Amino acid sequence: MLNEIIQTIPQVLIDGLTLGTVYAVIALGYTMVYGILELINFAHGEIFMTGAFIGTTLLLLFTGIGWISALPAIVMLLTVLIITAVLTGLLGMGIERLAYRPLRHAPRLIPLITAIGISFVLQDIVRFIAELSKGSYIVTGPNLFTNQLLLKTSSISSIFNDASIKASFVIVLVTAVVMMIGLDIFVNRTKWGMAMRAVAQDRETASLMTVNVNKVIAITFFIGSALGGATGVLFAVQYGTIDPYIGFILGLKAFTAAVLGGIGNIRGAMLGGLLLGVLEMFASANLTLLTGGVFGAEYKDVFAFAILITVLLFKPEGLLGKPATEKV
Amino acid sequence: MKKIWKKYEHNKLAHGIFLLIYIGVTSLSLYLAQKSVTAFLLLLSSLLLLYYTKFTNLTKWLVAGIVLVFLLPFTASHGDAYQSYMEVSTLVGIYIAMALGLNIVVGMAGLLDLGFVAFFAVGAYTYSIFASSQASHFMPFGTFPLSGESFWIFIVIGCLVAALFGILLGIPVLRVKGDYLAIVTLGFGEIIRIIFNNLDRPVNITNGAMGIPSVTPPRLFGIDFLYPSQFYFIVLVILLITIFTVRRFEHSKIGRSWKAVRENEIAAQSMGIPLVRTKLLAFAIGASFSGMMGVVFAAKQAFVDPTSFTLLESFTILVMVVLGGMGSVPGVILGASVMTILNLQVLSELTNWLNQLSLSGIISIPYALSPAKMQRLIFGAILITFALYRPQGLIPAKNRRFDEKELQRLNRKAISENKKIEQKGV
Numbered sequence: 001m002l003n004e005i006i007q008t009i010p011q012v013l014i015d016g017l018t019l020g021t022v023y024a025v026i027a028l029g030y031t032m033v034y035g036i037l038e039l040i041n042f043a044h045g046e047i048f049m050t051g052a053f054i055g056t057t058l059l060l061l062f063t064g065i066g067w068i069s070a071l072p073a074i075v076m077l078l079t080v081l082i083i084t085a086v087l088t089g090l091l092g093m094g095i096e097r098l099a100y101r102p103l104r105h106a107p108r109l110i111p112l113i114t115a116i117g118i119s120f121v122l123q124d125i126v127r128f129i130a131e132l133s134k135g136s137y138i139v140t141g142p143n144l145f146t147n148q149l150l151l152k153t154s155s156i157s158s159i160f161n162d163a164s165i166k167a168s169f170v171i172v173l174v175t176a177v178v179m180m181i182g183l184d185i186f187v188n189r190t191k192w193g194m195a196m197r198a199v200a201q202d203r204e205t206a207s208l209m210t211v212n213v214n215k216v217i218a219i220t221f222f223i224g225s226a227l228g229g230a231t232g233v234l235f236a237v238q239y240g241t242i243d244p245y246i247g248f249i250l251g252l253k254a255f256t257a258a259v260l261g262g263i264g265n266i267r268g269a270m271l272g273g274l275l276l277g278v279l280e281m282f283a284s285a286n287l288t289l290l291t292g293g294v295f296g297a298e299y300k301d302v303f304a305f306a307i308l309i310t311v312l313l314f315k316p317e318g319l320l321g322k323p324a325t326e327k328v
Numbered sequence: 329m330k331k332i333w334k335k336y337e338h339n340k341l342a343h344g345i346f347l348l349i350y351i352g353v354t355s356l357s358l359y360l361a362q363k364s365v366t367a368f369l370l371l372l373s374s375l376l377l378l379y380y381t382k383f384t385n386l387t388k389w390l391v392a393g394i395v396l397v398f399l400l401p402f403t404a405s406h407g408d409a410y411q412s413y414m415e416v417s418t419l420v421g422i423y424i425a426m427a428l429g430l431n432i433v434v435g436m437a438g439l440l441d442l443g444f445v446a447f448f449a450v451g452a453y454t455y456s457i458f459a460s461s462q463a464s465h466f467m468p469f470g471t472f473p474l475s476g477e478s479f480w481i482f483i484v485i486g487c488l489v490a491a492l493f494g495i496l497l498g499i500p501v502l503r504v505k506g507d508y509l510a511i512v513t514l515g516f517g518e519i520i521r522i523i524f525n526n527l528d529r530p531v532n533i534t535n536g537a538m539g540i541p542s543v544t545p546p547r548l549f550g551i552d553f554l555y556p557s558q559f560y561f562i563v564l565v566i567l568l569i570t571i572f573t574v575r576r577f578e579h580s581k582i583g584r585s586w587k588a589v590r591e592n593e594i595a596a597q598s599m600g601i602p603l604v605r606t607k608l609l610a611f612a613i614g615a616s617f618s619g620m621m622g623v624v625f626a627a628k629q630a631f632v633d634p635t636s637f638t639l640l641e642s643f644t645i646l647v648m649v650v651l652g653g654m655g656s657v658p659g660v661i662l663g664a665s666v667m668t669i670l671n672l673q674v675l676s677e678l679t680n681w682l683n684q685l686s687l688s689g690i691i692s693i694p695y696a697l698s699p700a701k702m703q704r705l706i707f708g709a710i711l712i713t714f715a716l717y718r719p720q721g722l723i724p725a726k727n728r729r730f731d732e733k734e735l736q737r738l739n740r741k742a743i744s745e746n747k748k749i750e751q752k753g754v
Binding site: 099106109248252287298306313 | 440501523643650701710719
């Protein structure tokens with residue numbers, strides 16, 4: 001049994017890392033907003049989904065025009081990524097302005113409820129548009145980067161099987177890593193990043209130090225949503241088929257990743273995302289084997305939630321977070 | 329106009345006459361025009377009018393009882409649409425009870441529970457497993473399905489099992505702060521659904537995605553309950569008990585501690601309210617209503633499968649609570665009725681009407697825009713609008729008013745009695 005598990009490890013690692021980077025970048029959006037407003041932005045998963053749809057539409061459009069033959073695919077993907085990121089970033093800012101800012105002093109239950117509402121409205125609007133223009137809300141994007149690479153892991157040691165990699169995996173991984181490093185530099189090295197950290201620490205004191213709090217919050221939403229939207233495009237490229245309801249569960253898992261790494265902590269979110277992705281893939285590949293067929297791969301969602309509940313119970317501050325002391 | 333309004337605002341007789349005329353006209357029109365959904369809805373809305381009259385509570389309950397027990401079933405019973413009206417009313421009752429349960433958790437105790445439908449599922453499965461041949465797959469003893477008489481016991485069992493699940497969920501979850509609670513309960517709701525969906529292996533307990541067919545109908549004095557018109561009365565009785573219980577809880581010590589916990593946990597704790605026990609009780613009681621109605625639902629549908637218990641259901645119940653007014657019992661009843669009727673009647677009627685219009689070629693509405701599919705948009709819009717502009721809901725919650733002088737008098741009485749006891753002791 002152990003042999004079989006070890007054999008599949010290279011493939012599990014690769015699939016898990018792909019999923020993990022997606023989780024990690026979405027988790028960044030949750031963690032940034034939580035760090036600054038102490039609000040779970042339920043609509044973030046839907047922003048990711050909207051990004052996937054915008055990206056697929058643009059890709060289909062460009063393919064239709066025939067740019068794909070004129071331009072290298074990677075340039076086209078980059079263009080699409082940037083346009084989508086800007087659009088979803090603006091969407092995120094709009095949501096903040098419309099649904100969260102008026103409620104900043106309301107009881108904490110209320111913004112959560114608007115967040116759920118926003119996420120429902122977005123789901124349905126995307127469904128309308130997709131269904132009106134395509135006839136079905138399940139949309140398949142153009143096939144890009146489909147050539148398979150074979151990673152000869154068996155040559156390292158004979159206990160491993162070979163792993164196959166889609167070319168898009170490399171693109172997803174590289175883009176996501178670039179985005180994460182970019183964000184890390186932005187938050188830790190720039191003036192706006194410093195303002196962001198200041199607002200996260202203490203909103204009122206920051207505003208006394210002439211930090212424009214509203215602007216900083218808007219920028220936080222812009223960046224988080226832009227990253228989420230761009231990840232949506234990557235997701236669509238990697239997995240091909242998308243529908244308006246992918247955002248919810250995926251967002252929930254990304255939130256789990258954020259909690260796992262320590263909510264409010266940006267590096268923690270990255271770590272948590274990667275960890276969760278690998279763990280989930282490991283579970284879905286080996287759960288049947290480990291439990292002797294009692295639990296199948298269909299329990300992988302349960303597995304992710306179980307991780308969330310365990311973390312919240314035993315280490316609510318997460319892997320990299322600092323334990324918060326409650327002041328009265 | 330204002331003058332006339334002022335004059336009749338406090339005139340009980342005018343209220344009474346108007347209400348009687350209203351009820352008379354609507355029930356007559358329902359009696360004569362059996363197919364008219366409008367008449368049916370107008371008759372139901374007479375209860376809302378009744379709520380706003382100035383009569384004593386006893387009168388209101390009596391009138392409501394007459395309308396619901398006699399008038400509504402009688403006037404609707406002369407056409408083909410009878411069973412569908414009763415079906416709608418039964419479902420309205422089921423959803424009201426669930427929304428009242430969620431109202432305790434969200435509205436009174438302030439704990440956002442997004443997986444509430446899980447308890448409904450637990451109740452439904454509890455009955456349907458034992459009231460169908462399903463239980464013989466794994467139970468070593470006993471003959472299944474159980475007879476229809478067991479339904480009445482199962483209402484209590486479903487209630488208890490759901491309460492147990494509420495506590496089991498509550499114990500780990502309540503260590504978690506407010507916002508996390510929403511996520512964890514959401515996850516719990518999904519876990520329950522996935523488990524029910526996959527529990528056909530290794531031991532076939534729930535029959536997986538296939539669902540459990542042919543659940544035994546309830547039976548009382550040799551009569552099988554098969555039609556919605558019969559379930560209507562079961563639901564009515566349970567609903568009455570539920571409303572009564574909720575109102576008693578609301579103004580009891582535990583109800584006040586829920587509200588205190590909602591407003592400020594730390595302050596409540598420092599006033600000597602046991603935090604964990606109070607929250608657990610809210611979870612358990614809220615869940616138990618839902619479990620009870622789950623049993624009724626399973627018996628009514630005679631078929632249970634995991635697709636009835638999706639996230640959307642949990643959110644529907646949340647929308648009912650938010651729409652009606654968090655913490656307000658009459659508000660939640662109104663919210664639940666409006667949402668259920670909107671879902672079952674208004675949207676489907678609108679869809680039919682639009683379909684007919686596009687069939688006859690007057691306008692063409694694309695299939696994607698048919699109102700029946702717009703549930704999510706409507707729910708979302710309601711949640712946003714109400715959270716932003718009217719967070720207290722349609723009928724805001726009221727705290728009971730106490731008469732200051734009456735309280736002082738009671739207080740003096742208590743003091744003087746204490747003195748008497750002290751003097752006797754000396």
